[in-house]
Amino acid sequence: MAEIYDYVIIGSGPSGSVLAHYLTQAGARCLMLEAGKEYAADTFPRNEMHANTQLMWNGGMDASRDASLLFLRGKVLGGGSIINQCLLDRFDDDALDDWAARSGIHDFSTVAMARHYDEVESHLALHTMTRADWNRNAELYVDGFERCGMQWAPLRRGQKDCGLGNDCMVCLGGCPRDSKQSMLVTFLRQARQQGLRVETGFEVGQVIHGARHVTVFGRQNGQSRQVYGRKCILAAGALGTTQLLLNSGLGDRLPALGQQFNCHPQLMNVALFDDFVDAHKGAFQAVKSNDPRFRKQGFKLENVFAGPIAMALLAPGYGLAHQRFMQQYRHMACIEVAVRDATPGAIAIDAQGRLKITKTMHDADWQRANAGLHAVDAIFGVLGAREIMKSPIRIGLHLMGGCVIGDNGRHSVVNPAFEVHDHPNLLIADSAIFPSAPGINPSLSIMALAHRASEVWLGSYQTPATTAPLMAEASL
Numbered sequence: 001m002a003e004i005y006d007y008v009i010i011g012s013g014p015s016g017s018v019l020a021h022y023l024t025q026a027g028a029r030c031l032m033l034e035a036g037k038e039y040a041a042d043t044f045p046r047n048e049m050h051a052n053t054q055l056m057w058n059g060g061m062d063a064s065r066d067a068s069l070l071f072l073r074g075k076v077l078g079g080g081s082i083i084n085q086c087l088l089d090r091f092d093d094d095a096l097d098d099w100a101a102r103s104g105i106h107d108f109s110t111v112a113m114a115r116h117y118d119e120v121e122s123h124l125a126l127h128t129m130t131r132a133d134w135n136r137n138a139e140l141y142v143d144g145f146e147r148c149g150m151q152w153a154p155l156r157r158g159q160k161d162c163g164l165g166n167d168c169m170v171c172l173g174g175c176p177r178d179s180k181q182s183m184l185v186t187f188l189r190q191a192r193q194q195g196l197r198v199e200t201g202f203e204v205g206q207v208i209h210g211a212r213h214v215t216v217f218g219r220q221n222g223q224s225r226q227v228y229g230r231k232c233i234l235a236a237g238a239l240g241t242t243q244l245l246l247n248s249g250l251g252d253r254l255p256a257l258g259q260q261f262n263c264h265p266q267l268m269n270v271a272l273f274d275d276f277v278d279a280h281k282g283a284f285q286a287v288k289s290n291d292p293r294f295r296k297q298g299f300k301l302e303n304v305f306a307g308p309i310a311m312a313l314l315a316p317g318y319g320l321a322h323q324r325f326m327q328q329y330r331h332m333a334c335i336e337v338a339v340r341d342a343t344p345g346a347i348a349i350d351a352q353g354r355l356k357i358t359k360t361m362h363d364a365d366w367q368r369a370n371a372g373l374h375a376v377d378a379i380f381g382v383l384g385a386r387e388i389m390k391s392p393i394r395i396g397l398h399l400m401g402g403c404v405i406g407d408n409g410r411h412s413v414v415n416p417a418f419e420v421h422d423h424p425n426l427l428i429a430d431s432a433i434f435p436s437a438p439g440i441n442p443s444l445s446i447m448a449l450a451h452r453a454s455e456v457w458l459g460s461y462q463t464p465a466t467t468a469p470l471m472a473e474a475s476l
C-alpha cells in the first residue's frame with residue numbers, strides 16, 4: 001500500500017508554505033506538490049524574458065475571456081512570493097468588516113487577526129523604506145503628492161540586508177541575494193528542515209475525496225502519478241485551487257464554486273520628463289498613497305516601474321513610434337492606479353479543463369479607476385511632465401476568490417473551519433477563500449489566514465470572544 005501522508009499540500013506559495021511550516025512543526029507528515037520548478041538565488045533566470053517564461057503560468061499571459069485584463073501568477077517553488085514585490089501590509093477594519101459581513105464569520109476583525117499577523121511577521125525580516133531608499137521615481141511621487149495636498153506613507157517590504165543602491169527590480173524574477181523574504185528563504189526552508197517532502201514539476205489534475213483519505217492525481221515529468229493524504233490542502237492560488245475543484249467534478253455540488261473572483265485591476269501611467277528619472281535603478285518601490293479620500297473612493301496609487309519588456313508591452317503600436325517610446329526609458333516616471341474591484345468575475349473551465357476567466361471592469365470599477373487616473377494627471381501635471389501616457393493594458397496581480405469562505409453552503413465553498421463544504425478532508429486557506437477585494441496587498445493576510453487555519457486543524461484555535469476551540473478534534 002502506498003504511503004498516506006497526514007497532509008498533501010498542493011501549491012507552495014504563501015499559503016502552502018506557511019501551512020507546511022506549522023503542520024510539520026506539530027509533527028505532521030506532509031508532502032508538498034508544486035507544478036513549477038525549483039530555483040535558488042544563483043539559478044534564477046537572469047533576464048526579464050526568461051523570468052516571465054520560466055516562472056509564470058503561460059508566460060504571464062493568462063487573460064480574461066474578453067482579453068481586457070491580464071493575470072500574472074507564479075509557477076515556481078515558492079509561488080507568487082518568488083515573483084512578487086513582497087510589500088507586506090495588514091488588512092484594516094474596512095477590509096475585515098466587509099469580510100465578516102459577507103461571510104457571516106464574526107471573528108474576521110483586526111483584533112482577532114492581530115495574533116496571526118504577529119506570529120507570521122515574527123518569521124520575516126521587515127523593512128520600512130526610508131528616504132535613503134528613494135530613487136528619482138519615488139522623489140517625484142512624493143513631491144507631486146505634497147504639492148497636490150495628498151497623503152503618502154513609506155512602504156513596508158519583506159527584505160533583509162538588501163543594501164542601498166541595488167537595482168532590486170530584478171528580484172521580481174527571483175531575488176539573487178536571498179534578501180527578499182520569499183517562501184524559499186522563510187517558511188518553506190523551515191518546513192523542509194522539519195521533514196516536509198517536496199516534489200516539483202508535479203501538476204495536479206484532480207482530487208478525489210474519500211471518507212478516510214483523498215487521492216491526488218497528477219503528472220510529473222510526463223508520467224501519471226497518484227499520491228494519498230488523510231487531508232488534502234489546496235493551496236494553488238485563486239485560479240489554481242478553483243480550477244482543481246472544478247476539474248474534480250465538484251461544480252455541481254458547490255453552487256458558489258468559481259464565483260466572486262477579484263483581482264485589483266492595475267492601470268499603469270507613464271510620464272516623460274526632460275531629465276533622467278532612471279526609475280529602474282535602486283529600490284523599485286518605496287512609497288505608497290495613504291490618503292483616506294482614496295481609500296473611500298476605492299483606489300490606491302502605486303509608486304512602481306517595470307523592466308523594459310513589461311514597459312514595452314504598455315505602449316500600443318509598433319515600429320518607429322514604439323522604438324521612440326522605448327528610447328525614452330530613462331526619462332519615464334510611473335504611477336499605477338490599483339482599483340479595489342467592485343464587480344467580481346467568475347472562474348470556469350472549458351471541455352478540456354482549461355481556465356475560462358470572466359472578468360470585466362464595469363461602471364462602478366471605472367468610477368474608481370477614473371478617480372485614480374484623475375489624481376495621477378494632477379500629480380504629473382504639477383510636476384511638469386512633458387507627456388503622460390495611459391496604458392490600455394489592465395493587469396491583475398492579486399488574484400482572489402473562486403472558493404470563498406462563509407457559513408452558508410449556497411453562497412460559499414469553504415466553511416469557517418477552512419474545509420470544503422461537505423468534503424471535510426479537502427482544506428483551503430489560500431487567496432481563493434477571500435470573500436471580497438480588500439484593496440490592500442494580500443500576501444501577509446494569506447500567511448496570517450494560513451496560520452489561523454493550521455491552529456483550527458491542529459485543534460488549538462481559540463476564538464477571541466469565547467475561547468472555545470472551533471474544532472474539537474485534532475486532525476493528527
Ligand SMILES: Cc1cc2nc3c(=O)[nH]c(=O)nc-3n(C[C@H](O)[C@H](O)[C@H](O)COP(=O)(O)OP(=O)(O)OC[C@H]3O[C@@H](n4cnc5c(N)ncnc54)[C@H](O)[C@@H]3O)c2cc1C
Binds near residue numbers: 077078240
Ligand atoms: C508581479 C507580482 C507582484 C506582486 N506583488 C505583491 C506584493 O508586493 N505584496 C503582496 O501582498 N502581494 C503581491 N502579489 C500577489 C501575491 O504574490 C499573491 O497574492 C500570493 O502569492 C498568493 O498566494 P497563494 O499562496 O494564494 O498562491 P500562489 O502564490 O499563487 O501559489 C500557488 C502555487 O500553486 C501552484 N499550483 C497551481 N496549480 C497547481 C496544480 N494544479 N498543481 C500543482 N501546483 C499548482 C502554482 O504553481 C503556485 O506556485 C504580487 C503578484 C505578482 C504576480
